[in-house]
Amino acid sequence: MPVSDCEVKDPRIRRTRQLLQGALRTLMQAKSFDEISVQDIADAATVNRATFYDHYTDKFALLDALVAGGFHQILHERSVSYDGSCPSAARPVILAACDYLALHQGGCTEVAHKSAFEPLIEAAITNAIRRVLLPGLSPAAVTAGPSAEMVATTASWAIYGAVKEWLKTPQRPPAEEIVSVILPLIVPILQAVPLAKCPEAGVVPGVV
Amino acid sequence: MPVSDCEVKDPRIRRTRQLLQGALRTLMQAKSFDEISVQDIADAATVNRATFYDHYTDKFALLDALVAGGFHQILHERSVSYDGSCPSAARPVILAACDYLALHQGGCTEVAHKSAFEPLIEAAITNAIRRVLLPGLSPAAVTAGPSAEMVATTASWAIYGAVKEWLKTPQRPPAEEIVSVILPLIVPILQAVPLAKCPEAGVVPGVV
DNA sequence: ATGCGTAACCGACAAGTGTCGTTTATTAGA
DNA sequence: TCTAATAAACGACACTTGTCGGTTACGCAT
Numbered sequence: 183m184p185v186s187d188c189e190v191k192d193p194r195i196r197r198t199r200q201l202l203q204g205a206l207r208t209l210m211q212a213k214s215f216d217e218i219s220v221q222d223i224a225d226a227a228t229v230n231r232a233t234f235y236d237h238y239t240d241k242f243a244l245l246d247a248l249v250a251g252g253f254h255q256i257l258h259e260r261s262v263s264y265d266g267s268c269p270s271a272a273r274p275v276i277l278a279a280c281d282y283l284a285l286h287q288g289g290c291t292e293v294a295h296k297s298a299f300e301p302l303i304e305a306a307i308t309n310a311i312r313r314v315l316l317p318g319l320s321p322a323a324v325t326a327g328p329s330a331e332m333v334a335t336t337a338s339w340a341i342y343g344a345v346k347e348w349l350k351t352p353q354r355p356p357a358e359e360i361v362s363v364i365l366p367l368i369v370p371i372l373q374a375v376p377l378a379k380c381p382e383a384g385v386v387p388g389v390v
Numbered sequence: 391m392p393v394s395d396c397e398v399k400d401p402r403i404r405r406t407r408q409l410l411q412g413a414l415r416t417l418m419q420a421k422s423f424d425e426i427s428v429q430d431i432a433d434a435a436t437v438n439r440a441t442f443y444d445h446y447t448d449k450f451a452l453l454d455a456l457v458a459g460g461f462h463q464i465l466h467e468r469s470v471s472y473d474g475s476c477p478s479a480a481r482p483v484i485l486a487a488c489d490y491l492a493l494h495q496g497g498c499t500e501v502a503h504k505s506a507f508e509p510l511i512e513a514a515i516t517n518a519i520r521r522v523l524l525p526g527l528s529p530a531a532v533t534a535g536p537s538a539e540m541v542a543t544t545a546s547w548a549i550y551g552a553v554k555e556w557l558k559t560p561q562r563p564p565a566e567e568i569v570s571v572i573l574p575l576i577v578p579i580l581q582a583v584p585l586a587k588c589p590e591a592g593v594v595p596g597v598v
Numbered sequence: 599a600t601g602c603g604t605a606a607c608c609g610a611c612a613a614g615t616g617t618c619g620t621t622t623a624t625t626a627g628a
Numbered sequence: 629t630c631t632a633a634t635a636a637a638c639g640a641c642a643c644t645t646g647t648c649g650g651t652t653a654c655g656c657a658t
Contacts, residue, residue, distance in 0.1 A: 194605055194654070219644060228608050235646065266438050304512060308551065328552075328571045335555035336575050343516065343547025347540050363536045367544050370578030402624065402635050427614060438637050443616065 201238055203248050207243070215245065249306040253282050258313060266318025269372040274338070275314055276364050279307065279345050280357035283361075304342060311338035319372070328374055335368040337371045407445055409435040411456050414449070423453065457514040461490050463523060475524025477580040480545070483522055484572050487515065487553050488565040512550065519546035527580070536582055545579045552576075 186297070205226035209218050220241055224231040238244040257263075262274045312334045319330035328336075344364040348354055413434035413516075417426050428449055432439040445454040470482045518543045527538035536544075552572045556562055 192605075192655075220646090221644075232608075232647085233606050234618075240646085313639095314457060327628075328575060332552060332555050332571070333575070336552040336572070339551025339554075340544050340548035340579065344536075344540060344544040346547075347543035363540065364544070367541070367579045367582050371548065371575045374575050400625070401654075406636075428616090429614075440617080440638075442635055444635075448616085465618095 195237070198227075198229055199247075201229055202234060202237065202244060203251070205229075206244055206248055208224060215241075215329070244389045245303065246306045247288070250310050251304045253278070253307060253310040256282050257310075260379070264315050264318040266372075269369040270365065271313070272341075272372060273316070273361055273365055273366055275311060276341055276345070276368065277357060279311060279341055280348065280361060283307070283345050283349055284357065308335075308338045311341055315362050315372070333371060333374050337368055340368055340371060392582070394508040402551055403445070406435075406437055406441060409437055410442060410445065410452060411459070413437075414452055414456055446563075457494070458518050459513060460494070461486070461518040463537075464490050465518075470522065472523050474580075477577040478573065479526070479594045480549075480576055480580060481569055481573055483519060484549055484553070484576065485565060485569050487519060487549055488556065488569060491515070491553050491557055492565065516543075516546045516550045519549055523580070541579060541582055548576055548579060 202223060204241040205223050206218070209222060209226055211219075213222075218241065220234055221231055222232045223241065227234075238247070242247060256278050257275075262272060262278055264271050264275055279358070283303075315337055316330060319334050341364065344367060348360045348364070352361065410431060413431050414426070415432055417430060421430075422558075426449065428442055429439055429450065431452070432442050442452075448456070463566070464486050465483075468482060468486060470486055472483055523545055524538060524542040527542055548573065552575060556568045562568065587597050
């Protein structure tokens, strides 16, 4: 049965899951996600197909774990966190989202990859972004306005949508550049929840 | 072969697609989406299974068409459009999104419907929202800031995310109420593209 | 080191998927 | 009205999916 991925004692379990994730990662560099069968993954991981189902309900769940894990790793490598002291602190989060998504769609430019791949990582990515943003928002207790959860969710989906649009662009500008375009779209969302103090940014108290 | 849904001459094609969409709509009132097979849909539509594949690549594509069509119908019934004259004009669009999503998830509260249903309508809904917003944004030609497409995409995903969060809430407030909470999060996004004139809203020229 | 617990392997199963080629019918235009 | 085009029906195909019960082998605590 699929157990939560974090903190697994048994080395056999860690080993198997690592193999499965690695196998999918490898296969996706050559094939489209929906062209990959569970059997393919199991074979590439030198693992029995039935064992696959001992860990993940289906290949989508494996993809989900892969994406969420990879994105978290990027954030961890860069020591990215969002403390909410200033909405502009979302910049590295957006940049990480750009880099991660650019990485994992450039892997297979040859064929139509969109249809099956894109709509699946969405929940994984937005959830990951949401989890980064939320801690910086939660201290703001109860207000008449939107809840911290609402703000975090809205912002994470907005970020994902913006990045996705950027990825669609044929000759897209570098990630660092587009972040400066996206950030101003996101900042007002994050500001909807009462914030502490922020050095830059014209504050924009209006609306709400 | 799956051809674009709009403007189909042949009445045979329209008839079959209508049958298939109606069948799925009916079946989803009783079953979860992932419990429904293509055979089930074809049977309920009194259509051969192979014929199904003449129109849709898989059952997800059918769901997509169903959702997009339904959402468009709501917008049409209410004569909703976004002309961009004022960002607050997005209010009825958001309200329509609330109503539509609330309608099509309340249909099957009995069992766990979430996992399979939610992540699938996303592209359909966000695309539908995007298509409504874009015309009101496009006249604003070229600028240094984000493109109209970027704004439309970001706003549509933000709206979808916000509504989705609202739906998750156990005892959620009425749609009219939550729209007033969501709207202020969306308005600044739409304002990122130079706008014509707007009676209300403190304009907020800042940022970018 | 020796067992207990349990992860991984294995073969098999019914069911669903997507794609053929062929045949029958309906539609729209000459 | 007749005919060419093409949509729908049909049966069959190789393949994938998810699940099962039973067996083997590994990890860890005693």
